[in-house]
Amino acid sequence: MAANFLISLILFSLLSFSSFSLSDNSISKAVEIVSNSGFVSLALTLEFGSKNLIPHSEYLTIFTPSNSSFSSSGQRSLSLLKFHFSPQSLTPQFLKSLPFNSKIPTLSPPHTLLVTSPPSRCDQDTISLNGVKVNVGSMIYDDGWLRIFGIEKFFDPNFGASPRPNLDCVASPRDDDEEEDDDDGSMSFDAAIEEMKDKGYSIMASFLEMQLGMIKEPALLTVFAPPDEKMEGYFRNFTDYSVVFLRHVVPCLMPWPVLIRLDYPTTVPTFLEGYKITVSLRQDKEALLVNKVVIVEDVYADDWLAVLGIGDVLPAMPAPEPKPSSQRRRSVVNAAVLKALVGFSFLVMFELSLDLSIFS
Missing domain, CATH: 2.30.180.10 (FAS1 domain)
Incomplete structure (x- = not known):
């Protein structure tokens, strides 16, 4: 609880510099709902913020990790906490409609969140921002302008600049103590x-x-x-x-x-x-x-x-060009030889004409 309280104070200091406001009723309702949903750290933040939490503005969207994520990760920097707040009205429908690689502004400029969800063929309950799953199927809180979504872990503001993964393209050795998928040790599809x-x-x-x-x-x-x-x-x-x-x-x-x-x-x-x-x-x-x-x-x-x-079947390999027949190859060679002979004859005639002009 002490760790949660410390994190709450940090978040309160963040939000107290914001330009937003919540009524007492909104705060009480948000605290109750968010706390009952397992996001105690955020609930404490809203509770301790009271009337001075957010003065005036149109919209705010918060992406919050679970209480266990706050506790296990320790004290987070102010810039990282700002990275989880967006000054926009982000409804589930709007988030699901955003194409891959779209940018979402945050309260930590110039950092933005990147949409990393594939363009799904059907409605999904989760999307991906900076490679982190966001549950948009059921919001934690929504009062019309304040919206709170749960995420599986903290966002990485350096997501785009993180080291690229190496593709694993070799056999994966199985641990002898690992439970097999089937009684005969085979791998099931x-x-x-x-x-x-x-x-x-x-x-x-x-x-x-x-x-x-x-x-x-x-x-x-x-x-x-x-x-x-x-x-x-x-x-x-x-x-x-x-x-x-x-x-x-x-x-x-x-x-x-x-x-x-x-x-x-x-x-x-x-x-x-x-x-x-x-x-x-x-x-x-x-x-x-x-x-x-x-x-x-x-x-x-x-x-x-x-x-x-x-979206479609991968295109087939282009058909290889047919190899020329022996007769066609001979024709090509003959044409090349003939061209060379003609060029050589022209050169000889040119040099001969120069010699004759000198003697004349």
Whole structure:
């Protein structure tokens, strides 16, 4: 409680310099609701702020970590605390509508929050800001101008400048004491397949089940899954199934939190020999692309498998140019020889004309 009280005083000092105001009724209601929701540190801040907490303004949005996050992280700097306050009216609908890489102003200029959520194909209860999950499905408090959202941990103001992660593209050794997914020690796709089917990626889920099934050796995989409506009617014969599936599977672990921090463009191989994918930032910087196809949602992730929904089937490799026949090669060679002979003859005639002009 002592740690919470100290943090509360720090937050109070922050808010007392703000230009906002809350009525006594608003304060009492916010304190009660926020405290009952497990955000005691913020509740104490609002309570101790009293009438001088926030004088006058239109809107304020607060993103607050849980009470345990405050306690475990110790005393936070004033600039970091300001980073969790935005002088805007940020409703859940507005936050969910913001495209990838959008900026949200904070009370700690020039720092802004970056939207790091993929452009989802359906409504979500959470979004991502600076790589941190924000629960927008149910706000902690909302009285029309003050809105409070819960987040899983503190935001990192240096998110964009943080060291880039190294892609993990090797086998992941399993600890002998680690609990196996199945009795025979194999790794199951069941959870991923169920999630893929629920979100409209049933065809790729079936491929995952049929072609990879159960792998006995530890592996790292990422599946870029096109939606069912893009896959239906795409195949002409049986061999297409394997080719299409393999070019969408990468032998690396590339979940969404890793993708949003890569140096773009980043190119990695796939399970289809000779086919590579390149992750890049779209020209308007509002979406991530894989081989120029938009990544639309984060479908599933665990310690060894990531599934990302994409907007369309990845384009096939361009067909190799046909090699010239022996007759065509001879024709090309003959043409080159003839051109060389003509050039040589012209040079000889030119030198001969110079010699004749001298003697004349």
